[in-house]
Amino acid sequence: MRSSFYALFPLIAAGLTGCEKKAAPPMQMPPAAVSFVPVSSEKVELTRDLPGRVDAVRVAEVRARVAGILLKRTFEEGANVKAGQELFRIDPAPLEAAKASAEASLAKAAANLKQAQTTANRYSELVNVKAISRQDYDLAQAAVQTAQAEVQTAEAAIKTAGLNLGYATVTAPIDGRIGKALVTEGALVGQTDATKMAVIQQLDPIYVDFTQSSTDLLAFRRALKEGKLDKDGASVVKLLLEDGTEYPQPGKLLFSEVSVDETTGMVSLRAQFPNPEHTLLPGMFARVRVTQALKDNSITVPQQAVTRGQGGTGSVLVIDDSNHVQLRMIRTDAAVGNKWVVTEGLKAGERVVMEGHLKARPGAEVKPEPFVSKTASSNNGKTAPDKG
Structure with a gap:
């Protein structure tokens, strides 16, 4: 038995050797599919969002200019009124008697x-x-002058009485929206002081007051001087409402304070916005978006393609001409919409990975496909694949 086993051993070894020669080579993974966007060069508008408050262009306090009993209120609270419109009526009887x-x-x-x-x-x-005597004649002449003065005094008294009678009808001094009445019928107004009866605020146009650092203000004025912005300040100020939506009407920058606040280093600014629908109300909080500069041929890349590391350093994955991935460190300036303005590390036309970062290892070969946003694909009736 032992001799026969040794006789079969060469045959078994030869069979195993033949099996090793017929084994299939190891399988190679195909290149991972990733989507990319080309780096673009475009004209960008650098902006800064600053907190502000809405303020009325004009505020008029309606006050009683003559003493008397209030008979009637002739306006609707919260309504828009015109200059000269009757608002209150004070009892005119004592004034007519005067x-x-x-x-x-x-x-x-x-x-x-x-x-x-x-x-x-x-x-x-x-x-x-x-x-x-001459003295009697002089006295007669003096009596004439005294009588003339009395006539002038009486005429002035009539004019004053006429004015007071006119003040019995209290009218709006400006166009605007009037608030609630601060006095009611039967109240004695104007007895010791000019009683405040209502407040009118002009809401169209309307102001927005905000603050900006002196450094940014210098950059803004430099951009104006170099012709990079409109000289009148128009179309460089926009407004973001409390709910985050953008106000449809562009604003115009009016002025700034002549001094800088020593404690904060900020300068007060004011912008004016059209407000035909009275959407903006005094006291409302809003953010003012001020255009700081316009830059030509700026390199931009979508924020989604940028990965932030420690210290805020940015990096992107770039696909070279041989479809291999390279890790590229970049330096960004400001955000413009959903893009970063890149100041260092990229050039126009390079392909950066948008989706599929986990599959795209530096040095690995990939299968690049142009990136299609989900919004665009859904408009075509398709759903964009998730390559992340």
């Missing part, structure tokens, strides 16, 4: 003036023939 009294005083003064003038005319004849 005007009638002033008119009577004028009539009396006019009669006194006529009598004094007649006496003075008669004395002028008598003094020439020495029938009266």
Whole structure:
């Protein structure tokens, strides 16, 4: 038995050797499919969002200019009013009586003036023939001047009484939206001071006050001087509402303070926005988006393609001409929409990986495909594949 086993051993060894020669080579993984976007060079608008508050262009306090009892309110609270529109009515009876009294005083003064003038005319004849003394004539002339002054005083009193009677009808000093009435019918107004009765605010156009650092302000003025922005400040100011939506009307920068706040290093600025629908209300919080500069031929890359490391350093995966992946460190400046402005590390036309970062190892070969956004693909009735 042992001799026969040794006889079969060469045959078994030969069979095993034959099996090793027929074994299949190890399988190689195909290149991973990744999507890419080409690095673009474009004109970008560098902006900065700054907190601000909405403020009315004009605010008018409606006050009682004459004392009296309030008879009626003639406006709807919260409505838009026009300049000159009647708002309140104060009891005019005492004021009418005061005007009638002033008119009577004028009539009396006019009669006194006529009598004094007649006496003075008669004395002028008598003094020439020495029938009266010169002193009596001078007194007659002084009486005429006194009577004339009394007439002027009475006329001024009539004018004052007429003004007060007109003030019994309280009108709007400006166009705008009026708030709630601060007094009610039957109230005594204007007795000791000019009682505040309502407030009117002009809402179209409207102001937005905000602050900006002195450094950014210098850069902004430099861009204006170099012609990189509109000289009148138009179309460089936009507004973001409290819910994050952008206000449809562009604003115009008006002015800045002449000094810098020593504690914060900030400068106060004001922008003006059209507000035809009265969407913006005084006191509302908003963010002002100010254009700092316009740059031509800026290298941009989607934020989704950039990976941030420790210290905020950025990196992207670049696909070379042989479809191999390279890790590239980049330096970014500001965000413009959903893109980063790249100042160092990339050039226009290079392909950066958008989706499939986990499959794309540096040095590995990949199968690149142009990136198609999910929004664009859904508009075509298709769903973009997830390559992440």
